[in-house]
Amino acid sequence: MLSRDQVLYVARLARLELTDAEVEQFAGELSHVLDHIEKIAELGDLADVQPTSHVVAVENALRPDKPRPSWPREEVLAAAPDPAQGGFRVPSPGA
Amino acid sequence: MSTVLSLTAAQAVEQIRAGELDPAELWHTYRERAAADELNAFTWVAGEGETPAVAPGAPLAGVPVAVKDLFCTEGIPSQAGSKILEGYCPPYTATAVERLQEAGAPVVAKTNQDEFAMGSSNENSAFGPVLNPWARDRVPGGSSGGSAAAVAAGAVPWAIGTDTGGSIRQPAALCGIVGLKPTYGAVSRYGMIAFASSLDQAGPFTRDVTDAALLFSAMAGKDPCDSTSLGLPEPVRLPSATDLRGLRLGLPEDLLAGEGVEPGVLENFRATLDRARDLGAEVKTMALPHAEHGLAAYYLIAPAECSSNLARYDGVRYGFRADGAGDLLGLYTHTREQGFGAEVKRRVMLGTYALSSGYYDAYYGKAQKVRTRIAEDFFAAWEEVDFVVTPTSPGVAFELGAKTADPLAMYLNDYFTVPMSLAGIPAISIPNGLSEGLPTAFQLAGPAFSENRLLDAAYALEGALAFDGSPARQA
Numbered sequence: 342m343l344s345r346d347q348v349l350y351v352a353r354l355a356r357l358e359l360t361d362a363e364v365e366q367f368a369g370e371l372s373h374v375l376d377h378i379e380k381i382a383e384l385g386d387l388a389d390v391q392p393t394s395h396v397v398a399v400e401n402a403l404r405p406d407k408p409r410p411s412w413p414r415e416e417v418l419a420a421a422p423d424p425a426q427g428g429f430r431v432p433s434p435g436a
Numbered sequence: 437m438s439t440v441l442s443l444t445a446a447q448a449v450e451q452i453r454a455g456e457l458d459p460a461e462l463w464h465t466y467r468e469r470a471a472a473d474e475l476n477a478f479t480w481v482a483g484e485g486e487t488p489a490v491a492p493g494a495p496l497a498g499v500p501v502a503v504k505d506l507f508c509t510e511g512i513p514s515q516a517g518s519k520i521l522e523g524y525c526p527p528y529t530a531t532a533v534e535r536l537q538e539a540g541a542p543v544v545a546k547t548n549q550d551e552f553a554m555g556s557s558n559e560n561s562a563f564g565p566v567l568n569p570w571a572r573d574r575v576p577g578g579s580s581g582g583s584a585a586a587v588a589a590g591a592v593p594w595a596i597g598t599d600t601g602g603s604i605r606q607p608a609a610l611c612g613i614v615g616l617k618p619t620y621g622a623v624s625r626y627g628m629i630a631f632a633s634s635l636d637q638a639g640p641f642t643r644d645v646t647d648a649a650l651l652f653s654a655m656a657g658k659d660p661c662d663s664t665s666l667g668l669p670e671p672v673r674l675p676s677a678t679d680l681r682g683l684r685l686g687l688p689e690d691l692l693a694g695e696g697v698e699p700g701v702l703e704n705f706r707a708t709l710d711r712a713r714d715l716g717a718e719v720k721t722m723a724l725p726h727a728e729h730g731l732a733a734y735y736l737i738a739p740a741e742c743s744s745n746l747a748r749y750d751g752v753r754y755g756f757r758a759d760g761a762g763d764l765l766g767l768y769t770h771t772r773e774q775g776f777g778a779e780v781k782r783r784v785m786l787g788t789y790a791l792s793s794g795y796y797d798a799y800y801g802k803a804q805k806v807r808t809r810i811a812e813d814f815f816a817a818w819e820e821v822d823f824v825v826t827p828t829s830p831g832v833a834f835e836l837g838a839k840t841a842d843p844l845a846m847y848l849n850d851y852f853t854v855p856m857s858l859a860g861i862p863a864i865s866i867p868n869g870l871s872e873g874l875p876t877a878f879q880l881a882g883p884a885f886s887e888n889r890l891l892d893a894a895y896a897l898e899g900a901l902a903f904d905g906s907p908a909r910q911a
Contacts, residue, residue: 348785355743355788356750357781358769367785370843374786377844378732381802384809392804395634395664396811396860397621397884402663416527422757429752434764 342372440465441909445499445593445647446674452497459498460487462593463544466500469591470545475567475576477586479505480513480546494540496654501541502586502595505549507533507638508627516629517549517561517579520775521755530627531659532596532638539654547582547595551777552746553603553631555579556849559840560779567836568611569908570874574833577607577849583641584611590909594651595641600632601734602828602853604639605865605879609828612867612875612905614894615641616648617853619884620860621666623652624659632741633664635734635857643905645866645895649674652887673888675895681716683893685709685880686821688724694851698831700871705827708868708878711900712825720821726809730855733810735847736790736803737858742780743787749775782843811859814883823893824881826852828865832874856881864894867903875903 348368352359359367418424423431440462443451451457470481482488490498503509506516508526515521533543550560558566558581566581568574569589576585580597584607587595597604599617608615616639623638630636640651653672659665687709692702709719751757751771758770776784790799817824830851839846856863863881870876878897882890 343789347789351785351789351792354792355784356747356765356768356772357776357784358766358773359781360773363778363781367782370782371786371789373844374735374847375789377847378736378799381729381732381806384726384729384806387802387805387809390805390808392801393807393811394804396807396858397619397664397666399621399664399666404660404663412527417753420524420527420754422751422755431752432762432764432767 343368441590444643446650448499448593449497449650459490462498463487463500463542466592467544470502470586473586473591475569475585475589476564477548477566477582477589477591478502478545479515479548479563479582482544488542490540490542496536496540498540498542499593500544501536502545502547502583502592503533503543504580504583504597505546506553506598506629507596508629509533509543509546512546514546514629515562516553517551517563518775518777518780519562519756520749520771524755528627531624531661532655533627535657536596536654541654544592545586547580547586547597549582550579551780552629552742553579553598553600554742554779554783556602556606556846557839558582558607559836560777562777565836568833570612570833573835574874575610575836577610577829577833579603580641581607584608584613584615587641587643588613588905588908594643594647596638596651596655597641598628598636598638599857600635600738601857602850604641605828605853605863606849608641608865609877610833610875612903612908613641613643614645614648614864614866615639616652616864617856617862618652618656618887619862621664622656622668622887624657624662624665626659626661630745632738633745634741635738645675645891645898648864649891668887669885670888675891677892677896678899679715680712680893680896683717683823684821685712685717685719686722686817686824687719688727688824688826689721690723690725691727691826691852694728696830697827698871701827701829701831701876704869704871704876705878708897708901709825712897715896715900722817722821724813724817724824724855726806726813727855729806730810730858731847731851733803733806734850734854734858735786736799737807739783739787740790740800741787743784743791746780746784807858810855814859814861818883822882823890826879828852828877828879832871832876852879860884862887862890864890866894866898866901867905868901869903
């Protein structure tokens with residue numbers, strides 16, 4: 342069972358602010374899922390097996406290094422919650 | 437039901453070409469059907485006044501298509517079923533969608549889905565659940581539940597969705613239609629809002645196998661904007677096989693014995709194997725020794741990739757931002773707390789945990805090794821058989837709310853679809869009968885880039901099975 346502290350630690354890494362109820366809930370649910378995942382241990386020693394991060398072997402997918410126009414700044418900023426002075430405005434990190 | 441609605445997409449293309457059907461009439465008929473939808477299958481429907489122009493001679497001739505919400509569509513809301521992308525209208529269109537538009541399939545609607553494609557019931561959407569047209573108290577499957585329900589109900593001629601661990605095949609199965617998950621890399625992922633990048637793949641939802649081939653042929657291809665896209669070694673052919681002579685179908689008995697497959701599903705599966713034998717196929721019992729561990733590996737790899745991909749949603753550049761969050765860190769954490777739904781948070785937590793210092797080797801590293809083993813199982817299988825066959829889903833469509841309280845029970849829906857995703861190979865689901873009045877389905881999987889052979893085999897079986905999907909369209 343994941344402890345409350347473990348859940349809060351992972352939430353901090355994931356930049357999630359969880360409610361107390363969610364902390365309780367996730368401790369139980371994640372433990373349950375992790376128990377199922379432990380079935381992998383049945384496969385024994387996998388030390389000699391190469392990990393697969395990507396199934397299709399693609400080597401050096403290159404394209405010509407040619408400049409092309411990017412999207413207009415206004416269009417991209419139009420989707421932002423708080424655009425200002427040609428950029429994305431955010432609160433001060435130390436506020 | 438009007439005659440237009442009884443046409444498959446391929447038949448509509450043919451009639452338009454022959455001058456027997458006006459594409460504008462087809463557009464308006466389906467636009468009105470989509471606008472009147474009662475299944476909550478759509479997140480956006482084209483406006484009344486717009487009749488899109490289609491280039492003369494375009495291969496899809498103006499037959500409209502619905503597109504899962506997670507495909508970026510220029511100027512049209514694209515939220516991947518999430519509150520965190522509230523109001524987001526992308527400045528560009530996904531390559532797969534752009535190809536369909538260029539081929540003459542204008543976008544008539546965007547379809548509802550599980551948030552960021554995480555779910556097997558379409559109950560994890562910020563837009564609310566989608567209802568199954570066969571029984572409205574049932575789920576349509578997920579994550580592409582809107583696409584599946586819309587096609588089954590005849591609200592659109594065909595649709596596209598994405599499959600990460602079964603999100604095309606399982607909803608297609610639960611709604612009694614055809615769903616194809618292509619080989620990883622066959623279709624560009626550019627403009628698809630990412631869930632698990634090493635697994636995500638787009639594909640068609642259609643009434644029959646011919647439509648699946650036709651829609652897939654227009655989507656596939658290498659794209660300079662997705663360096664993992666490969667295109668196909670040969671063009672997609674429309675299927676024409678009438679028998680399965682000379683084909684060896686691999687039956688992974690160990691996998692079938694694993695997780696609780698419903699008796700009605702198993703019965704229809706065995707009956708389909710008999711039809712396959714009648715058509716000349718040889719059914720060979722074989723083993724995929726590591727496939728039963730597919731779910732465990734998948735539920736580490738996919739959440740790990742999702743926790744990384746979803747780090748971009750921070751309330752700064754697009755979509756939703758929480759009010760009154762204080763400092764910058766507070767802005768991130770409050771935006772993500774309020775913007776993500778429960779399942780997305782659960783998977784972000786699981787993935788972050790699996791990637792965190794001290795656990796990486798034990799979880800993510802090990803899962804990647806199991807993935808290697810599963811891919812090797814399939815490589816070994818192709819020495820002996822042409823395709824591997826299973827039921828698509830262990831059960832028929834379940835009641836809304838039946839599995840929401842138990843994440844693990846929900847994950848088990850993907851038991852038969854996840855191994856193919858991990859191996860990156862193509863698989864198609866076709867309806868093969870009813871159990872308790874609800875559709876069951878048959879899955880065929882083949883080696884990478886075997887789509888033409890797979891479509892041919894599915895087509896021959898489809899003819900023999902003669903499944904009647906029309907009850908869903910009369911709902």
